[in-house]
Amino acid sequence: MNRVITPMRAAPETFEAFYRREYRAIVAMAFALCGSLSVAEEVAQEAFIVAHRRWAELRDMEIPGAWVRRVASNKAVSFVRRRRAEARAMTRLGGRRQPVVELDVPDREFWREVRRLPDQQARAIALHYLEDRPVDEIAEILDCAPSTARVHLHRGRRTLAERLALEVTT
Amino acid sequence: MTIDDRARKAGRGLRKAVDALAVPPIAGAGIVAPGRRVPFMATMAQAAAALVVIVLAVGYFSAGGFFAPFFGEALTPVGTLDTTVTTVGVVSATEPETSTTTSTTPVQPAVEKPVVPEVPRVYEVAILGPDDGFETEADAVLVHGEATPDLHVTVNGRVAMRDGEGHWQIEVKLEKGWNTIVAKGFLGDVKAAKAAIQVLHEPPASATTLPKPPPTEYGVHITNPADGAHVDGGSVTVKGEATPGLTVKVNGMVATWTDTGHWKVSVPLVPGWNGITAKGYLGDTKVAYDAIEVLNGEPQVVRITSPADGAQVLEGSTVLVTGEATAGLTVLVNGHGVDWVDGTHWAVVVPLDAGWNAIRAKGYQGETKVAIDTIEVHRGEIVVVPFTVTQMYGSCSEDPPYETFFGTATPNGKVWVQSPYGERTVYADADGHFEVTIHFEGVPSGKTFEVSVKDYDKHEYRYFPFTYTG
Numbered sequence: 154m155n156r157v158i159t160p161m162r163a164a165p166e167t168f169e170a171f172y173r174r175e176y177r178a179i180v181a182m183a184f185a186l187c188g189s190l191s192v193a194e195e196v197a198q199e200a201f202i203v204a205h206r207r208w209a210e211l212r213d214m215e216i217p218g219a220w221v222r223r224v225a226s227n228k229a230v231s232f233v234r235r236r237r238a239e240a241r242a243m244t245r246l247g248g249r250r251q252p253v254v255e256l257d258v259p260d261r262e263f264w265r266e267v268r269r270l271p272d273q274q275a276r277a278i279a280l281h282y283l284e285d286r287p288v289d290e291i292a293e294i295l296d297c298a299p300s301t302a303r304v305h306l307h308r309g310r311r312t313l314a315e316r317l318a319l320e321v322t323t
Numbered sequence: 324m325t326i327d328d329r330a331r332k333a334g335r336g337l338r339k340a341v342d343a344l345a346v347p348p349i350a351g352a353g354i355v356a357p358g359r360r361v362p363f364m365a366t367m368a369q370a371a372a373a374l375v376v377i378v379l380a381v382g383y384f385s386a387g388g389f390f391a392p393f394f395g396e397a398l399t400p401v402g403t404l405d406t407t408v409t410t411v412g413v414v415s416a417t418e419p420e421t422s423t424t425t426s427t428t429p430v431q432p433a434v435e436k437p438v439v440p441e442v443p444r445v446y447e448v449a450i451l452g453p454d455d456g457f458e459t460e461a462d463a464v465l466v467h468g469e470a471t472p473d474l475h476v477t478v479n480g481r482v483a484m485r486d487g488e489g490h491w492q493i494e495v496k497l498e499k500g501w502n503t504i505v506a507k508g509f510l511g512d513v514k515a516a517k518a519a520i521q522v523l524h525e526p527p528a529s530a531t532t533l534p535k536p537p538p539t540e541y542g543v544h545i546t547n548p549a550d551g552a553h554v555d556g557g558s559v560t561v562k563g564e565a566t567p568g569l570t571v572k573v574n575g576m577v578a579t580w581t582d583t584g585h586w587k588v589s590v591p592l593v594p595g596w597n598g599i600t601a602k603g604y605l606g607d608t609k610v611a612y613d614a615i616e617v618l619n620g621e622p623q624v625v626r627i628t629s630p631a632d633g634a635q636v637l638e639g640s641t642v643l644v645t646g647e648a649t650a651g652l653t654v655l656v657n658g659h660g661v662d663w664v665d666g667t668h669w670a671v672v673v674p675l676d677a678g679w680n681a682i683r684a685k686g687y688q689g690e691t692k693v694a695i696d697t698i699e700v701h702r703g704e705i706v707v708v709p710f711t712v713t714q715m716y717g718s719c720s721e722d723p724p725y726e727t728f729f730g731t732a733t734p735n736g737k738v739w740v741q742s743p744y745g746e747r748t749v750y751a752d753a754d755g756h757f758e759v760t761i762h763f764e765g766v767p768s769g770k771t772f773e774v775s776v777k778d779y780d781k782h783e784y785r786y787f788p789f790t791y792t793g
Contacts, residue, residue, distance in 0.1 A: 173346055181341040198347070255343070260336035263329060269544075271518065273449060282334035301469055304451050314326035321326055 168208045172201055175218050178284060179225045185264050185279040186229035193229065200225035219294045222280070226294070230272045266316050267309075273297070274309030281306055446471045446515035448508035455520040459497070464522055466504055467492035473632070473697075474508035474515055484739065484748070486779045497524035503612055511683055511695035514596065519614065541566045543603035543611040545573075550615035554592065559617060561599055562587040569603035569611065592619040595693060623649045623693040625686035627656075632698040635705055636675060642700060644682055645670045652686035652694065675702040678735060678753075708734055708755030710778040712785040720793040724766060726774060728787070729758040733780035742774040742789070766791040 179200060183193035204211055204221050211217040256264070267275050276295055280286045286294070292302035314321040450468040457464070470476050472489040483506070485491035495504055501521050508516035547562040548554060564584050565571045571578040571586045578588035578601070590599055596616050603611035627646040636642050648654050650666045661669035661684075673682055679701050686694035708731050715727040732738050732751040740747045744763035751757040759776075766772070771790040777783065 176346045177341045177344055178338075180344060181337050184341065185337060194344075194347075255340045256336050259329070260333040263333035264337065271449075273447060278330065282330040283337060285334075297469065301449065301451065305449070308454070310326050310330070313330070317326070317329065319324055319326045319329055 166212065168205055168212070171204075171212075171217060175221060176201070178218075179221060181283055182222060182279050183225050183229040185267060185283055186226060186275055188265065188268050196225050196228045199228055219290065222294050223296065226276050226279075230276070263313070263317065266313055269316075270309050270312060271305075273305045274312070277302055277305040278309040278313070446474055446508055446510060448474065448476060448506050448516040448518045450504070450506050450518045450520050453520070453522060456523070457520070458523040458525065460525060461497070462524060462526070463494050463496050464504075464524075465492060466495050466506070466520075468506060468518065470506075470508045470516065474510055476506055476508050478506045479504060486777070486782050490782075495522075497522060499524055499526060501609060503609070505614075511685075511697040513695050514616070517614070517616075519612065521612065541569060541603055541605065541610040543569065543571055543601045543613045545599065545601050545613045545615050548615070548617050551617070552615075553618045553621065555620060556592065558589050558591045559599075559619075560587055561590050561601070563601055563613070565601075565603050565611065569605060571601055571603050573601045574599060592617070594619050594691065623652055623686055623688060625649070625652065625654055625684045625694040625696050627682065627684050627696045627698050630698070630700055632700075634698075634700045636700055636702045637704060640702065641672050641674050642682075642702075643670060644673050644684070646684055646696070648684075648686050649694070652688060654684055654686050656684045657682055675700065677702050706734060706755075708732065708751075710781050710783045710785070712776045712787075714787045719790055722793050723762045723764050724789070724791045724793060725760055725762040726787075726789055727758065727760040728774075728776050729756075730776075731755040732757055732778040736781075737779040739777045739779060740774060741777070743772050763789070763791065768793060 176197060179197040180190075180193050183196040184190055187193055187196065200221050203224055204217065211220055267278050270278065273295060277291050280291045280294060281288075288299050288303050288306065291306065292299040295302055295305070297305075311321055313319070448468065448470040450466060452467050453459075453464055466478055466483075468476075468491055470485070470489045470491055474489070476483040476485055476491045478491075478493045479495060481493060481495075483491040483493035491506075495502075501523050503519060503521050505517065505519045507514050543563065543565045545561060545563040548559060561573050561578075562581075563571070563573075563578075563586055565586055567584055571588075573588045574590050576588050576590065578586040580586050590597075596618055598614060598616050600612070600614045602609050625646065625648045627644060629645045630636070630642060644656055645664075645668070646654075646656075646661075647668050654661045654669055656671045657673050659671050659673060661671040663669050673680075679699050681697060681699050683695060683697045685692050710730070710732050712728050712730040715729060718724055728740060732755055734751055734753050734755040736751050736755075738749050738751055738757045738759060740749075740759055740761045742761070742763060744766045745761055747759055747761045749757055749759040761774070763772075768791060771788055774787045774789050776785045776787070
């Protein structure tokens with residue numbers, strides 16, 4: 154199976170530049186999937202730590218951003234499944250003021266519904282609508298065939314339309 | 324407004340909100356957890372001073388994992404100190420792997436080399452067809468999907484045929500009314516993923532029709548506990564939402580309504596993983612469904628670390644298998660007891676047959692199997708036999724017509740012949756040779772159709788036309 158992804162940036166680059174360029178996008182994607190900014194930041198940082206330790210391999214790849222997204226989305230979905238990281242984060246953060254994402258009500262409602270979708274559908278929706286990624290790149294990040302990614306996207310979109318009482322686009 | 328418009332707006336909203344976030348500074352390895360941001364060292368003198376502290380602290384941190392104070396258990400694999408992942412701004416942030424500080428320091432950590440964290444393995448099962456809510460007059464439906472390749476898939480309790488790339492399919496018989504089709508992916512004996520759809524079967528001749536609610540009209544949703552949650556105790560209170568008017572049963576027990584649209588029920592648990600299924604009934608008809616699984620007790624782990632999955636053993640008839648497990652478990656590998664290297668690492672020599680061998684490490688707590696890991700290794704060199712298929716030409720005119728194919732495929736591998744009028748599976752012999760005859764049932768006279776022959780292991784197909792002339 155020949156999967157193609159558009160390089161997001163010419164490699165190699167320094168880890169710091171990569172980190173600064175991608176950090177917010179990874180946090181946003183993790184937030185879309187787990188719904189907690191503190192956890193999203195932690196998930197992003199965990200993903201970047203893994204990336205840092207393997208930077209010698211990753212920096213020569215054309216798709217280090219996709220790799221980190223896969224790690225981060227796995228961790229975020231894992232959080233949603235397990236709900237354990239939240240407990241750890243809350244314990245660790247103690248009385249620290251919790252960070253919040255300033256979203257208006259419809260957007261918050263939309264991402265809440267995204268998190269109710271099956272994992273792969275939620276990932277596909279987040280990558281498509283948050284990062285404007287085409288199906289081929291979504292497939293690369295989800296590690297599946299483009300046709301499968303298209304199905305996930307279609308089903309996620311259809312379910313969201315039903316739940317949010319919106320028209321389905323084709 | 325369309326879903327596309329709404330989704331794009333939500334995407335823009337989230338991007339804008341996150342753009343306001345500060346990017347935490349990098350410290351050496353160097354990303355610092357929220358609320359734990361550590362400034363870069365201002366001078367090399369400060370760095371050297373810090374290094375002394377670090378050396379003294381190695382004993383402490385190596386015991387608990389350096390990042391443990393920042394990241395908790397999530398990063399325990401990072402555990403021990405690493406010169407390239409040193410600390411507190413000692414290593415250059417822009418050149419993390421070429422720090423002159425680390426190269427000139429006398430630090431030669433006696434601690435073991437840290438384990439590079441792997442991308443977490445996520446196991447997935449997806450039903451790609453039919454769609455959820457699919458309606459059919461047929462009393463059976465071909466269900467197909469994808470799963471993580473090392474999973475085996477069951478659909479409503481029956482093992483689905485799959486190929487080496489994780490595609491699977493199976494025909495499922497349908498009862499009149501709504502049918503729930505649940506695909507589960509198993510890693511060895513452990514369920515690792517699940518997907519479900521509902522399909523409506525309405526026989527064409529039926530004079531009486533069931534109520535035909537679309538699946539989205541009625542809903543049941545388990546809100547607590549979360550899917551995959553860890554719980555302790557003999558029972559758990561399950562809470563959820565449902566369309567008012569439905570009767571909700573959870574694992575067969577009727578839930579009580581706490582207020583409009585919300586219900587709860589206490590469900591008894593057994594040790595280990597427990598399935599919790601909430602079904603919504605309109606009268607006697609099941610119209611909605613949700614399911615989760617919870618783990619009663621702490622997760623137990625067994626992992627094979629060597630050899631690698633898919634490895635070839637070219638010499639000898641045994642292989643040394645090493646691995647790790649949660650302390651306190653009894654580990655058996657293909658039925659053999661293991662030798663413990665320390666409290667969590669084990670090793671055992673396992674005899675191999677020629678060809679592919681499954682190696683299963685099972686962890687037991689008492690007599691209860693609580694964890695499993697499986698790999699496959701190949702004794703001897705893997706001989707690649709090309710996939711070739713020849714159509715022998717059977718009978719186009721007999722009733723039923725039949726066709727014979729022969730050729731070569733993966734030795735001992737599965738060969739699958741499929742057509743709209745029947746399918747058959749055979750296995751190639753040890754040299755890769757196969758021959759299969761398939762009869763086509765119910766073919767209309769004069770009908771031309773396509774027959775596919777697939778090498779399951781190679782995921783290769785060959786296609787042949789067939790015309791029934793009878």
